Amino acid sequence: xxxxxxxxxxxxxxxxxxxxxxxxxxxxxxxxxxxxxxxxxxxxxxxxxxxxxxxxxxxxxxxxxxxxxxxxxxxxxxxxxxxxxxxxxxxxxxxxxxx
Numbered sequence: 001x002x003x004x005x006x007x008x009x010x011x012x013x014x015x016x017x018x019x020x021x022x023x024x025x026x027x028x029x030x031x032x033x034x035x036x037x038x039x040x041x042x043x044x045x046x047x048x049x050x051x052x053x054x055x056x057x058x059x060x061x062x063x064x065x066x067x068x069x070x071x072x073x074x075x076x077x078x079x080x081x082x083x084x085x086x087x088x089x090x091x092x093x094x095x096x097x098x099x
Contacts, residue, residue: 040062048055 044055044058044062048058
């Protein structure tokens with residue numbers, strides 16, 4: 001039976017590592033998001049107790065606000081990733097030209 005040896009240059013291991021980091025990060029993000037959701041929901045209940053109509057409106061305002069915030073955050077994260085990849089690519093091209 002052939003053994004698979006770890007080789008950091010191998011695309012399989014790089015892809016596996018990237019996927020694991022992504023999945024673990026998403027799971028931890030979900031846990032943090034649920035904690036924040038509970039904290040903010042409790043704060044809304046404390047500030048606006050027993051007013052069903054306004055609490056429903058506040059829940060929708062909260063959901064829309066959080067959604068907009070997350071969309072903006074993801075947009076900027078993607079922008080930073082794009083700029084970093086472009087910088088890395090430019091650095092590699094400069095190193096190639098030096099050789």
